[in-house]
Amino acid sequence: MIVEKVENYLKRIQDKKHLNAFLEVFSEESIQRANQLEKKIHNGESVGKLCGTVVAVKDNIAIKDKKLTCGSKILENFTSLYNATVIEKLLAEDAIIIGKTNLDEFAMGSSNENSAFGIVKNPYDEKRVPGGSSGGSAVAVASEMCDVALGSDTGGSIRQPAAFCGVYGLKPTYGRVSRFGLVAFASSFDCIGLIARDSISLAKTLNVISGYDLKDSTSSNQKVPEYDSIIQNLPKDNITFGVPVEFFNDGLQSDIKNKIFEIIEFLKSNSFQILEISLPHIKYSIADYYLLTTAEASSNLSRYDGVKYGSRIELPQSIKDLYTQTRDEYFGNEVKRRIMLGTFVLSAGYYDAYYLKAQKVRRLIQNDFIDAFNKVDFIISPTTPTTAFKIGEKTDNPLSMYLSDIYTTSANLAGLPAINIPIGFDSNKLPIGMQLMANFFKEDLLLQMSYFIENNFNKNKLGN
Ligand code: GLN
Numbered sequence: 001m002i003v004e005k006v007e008n009y010l011k012r013i014q015d016k017k018h019l020n021a022f023l024e025v026f027s028e029e030s031i032q033r034a035n036q037l038e039k040k041i042h043n044g045e046s047v048g049k050l051c052g053t054v055v056a057v058k059d060n061i062a063i064k065d066k067k068l069t070c071g072s073k074i075l076e077n078f079t080s081l082y083n084a085t086v087i088e089k090l091l092a093e094d095a096i097i098i099g100k101t102n103l104d105e106f107a108m109g110s111s112n113e114n115s116a117f118g119i120v121k122n123p124y125d126e127k128r129v130p131g132g133s134s135g136g137s138a139v140a141v142a143s144e145m146c147d148v149a150l151g152s153d154t155g156g157s158i159r160q161p162a163a164f165c166g167v168y169g170l171k172p173t174y175g176r177v178s179r180f181g182l183v184a185f186a187s188s189f190d191c192i193g194l195i196a197r198d199s200i201s202l203a204k205t206l207n208v209i210s211g212y213d214l215k216d217s218t219s220s221n222q223k224v225p226e227y228d229s230i231i232q233n234l235p236k237d238n239i240t241f242g243v244p245v246e247f248f249n250d251g252l253q254s255d256i257k258n259k260i261f262e263i264i265e266f267l268k269s270n271s272f273q274i275l276e277i278s279l280p281h282i283k284y285s286i287a288d289y290y291l292l293t294t295a296e297a298s299s300n301l302s303r304y305d306g307v308k309y310g311s312r313i314e315l316p317q318s319i320k321d322l323y324t325q326t327r328d329e330y331f332g333n334e335v336k337r338r339i340m341l342g343t344f345v346l347s348a349g350y351y352d353a354y355y356l357k358a359q360k361v362r363r364l365i366q367n368d369f370i371d372a373f374n375k376v377d378f379i380i381s382p383t384t385p386t387t388a389f390k391i392g393e394k395t396d397n398p399l400s401m402y403l404s405d406i407y408t409t410s411a412n413l414a415g416l417p418a419i420n421i422p423i424g425f426d427s428n429k430l431p432i433g434m435q436l437m438a439n440f441f442k443e444d445l446l447l448q449m450s451y452f453i454e455n456n457f458n459k460n461k462l463g464n
Pocket of ligand 1: 293
């Protein structure tokens with residue numbers, strides 16, 4: 001049965017190759033592993049919690065002896081020497097890793113158009129983007145090429161592509177899941193998270209990958225609840241949803257707005273409380289996010305110098321040429337833009353005016369959420385201001401591209417958990433996603449509510 005499932009997924013990957021979701025597929029190894037697992041079951045040996053679960057992995061997460069390109073020419077031929085902690089944990093529970101998925105270069109982007117290895121196409125309309133930066137992972141799940149996919153979320157890169165592709169996507173609390181083996185973009189924002197076709201799969205996998213890790217000093221030692229066994233125990237009394245006034249303005253596509261209002265009515269009819277709230281500093285979140293993440297990125301990406309890792313220019317005239325020509329040749333435009341921005345933000349004359357001020361604003365945004373979660377259990381919003389846009393539509397205008405993260409970046413600024421839940425389709429039959437945020441380490445509550453909506457709202461509305 002496991003072998004058959006893996007074979008079916010491999011066939012889907014082959015049939016839908018033109019979507020470009022995978023950068024590498026581990027065909028033989030996954031079939032071999034499936035055979036081993038079936039043997040284990042047959043012999044009555046004990047098996048792990050994820051026995052036979054087929055997982056796709058974003059190609060900025062390290063798997064031993066596999067390429068780790070980060071969607072960049074600078075790491076095109078780089079092979080990882082070790083497993084990320086999440087990979088160790090998945091393998092220890094008998095998951096099968098089917099391949100590495102495509103992404104925006106170093107996870108910088110909202111459309112997957114920044115990958116050095118070609119764009120990824122949205123399965124609902126192949127002229128449209130799948131979202132980014134975990135676009136390959138979202139497409140792999142939406143197109144049934146795996147059970148679950150790992151992604152990374154620095155400012156929305158799990159939730160936004162999940163919304164564009166009609167699947168569930170969870171960004172955990174900062175520190176819930178070890179970042180060891182995740183290639184750093186902006187270290188104080190980066191989170192590994194999950195994409196799946198249902199809430200239960202998210203819960204089961206989150207159970208396995210969460211927890212303290214000696215190798216990541218920012219990982220938390222908070223107890224990991226048994227997410228999957230408590231997913232049906234949603235406390236129905238005294239649950240309040242906050243609706244931030246700032247999130248429902250002009251830039252929001254009307255189909256999405258209407259769907260969110262429909263969900264709000266549904267929640268009311270199920271005796272949940274709805275409260276209008278205000279997050280006064282949220283209007284600074286995009287600017288703040290791009291100041292701070294570019295600063296961190298410029299520092300993190302200084303390690304790609306042609307000496308330590310990956311690609312190197314041939315016959316440089318001097319050490320300086322080695323650095324500059326390597327970086328010029330092998331980094332893509334978006335990565336260069338961010339390195340320059342980040343270097344500027346951190347430079348001696350501007351540090352106080354930009355970086356330091358942005359750190360203070362980050363705290364104000366976090367305080368807004370702390371205040372809000374004193375009053376409410378969830379914050380409800382759209383995940384994206386529009387449904388999937390056309391390939392090429394925003395590539396010439398980085399600012400308009402950055403605005404597609406308007407609802408997602410604040411969770412990363414504050415370190416909060418958030419989930420995308422598919423809730424319907426727009427007039428072009430493109431998926432619409434809603435976002436729920438909850439207080440720190442309340443992934444259990446998010447998953448319970450996601451499960452409730454999936455089984456009570458979606459079951460009749462989405463026809464599944
Ligand atoms: N789209 C955002 C960016 O370009 C978020 C990326 C991410 O979460 N990795 O930075």
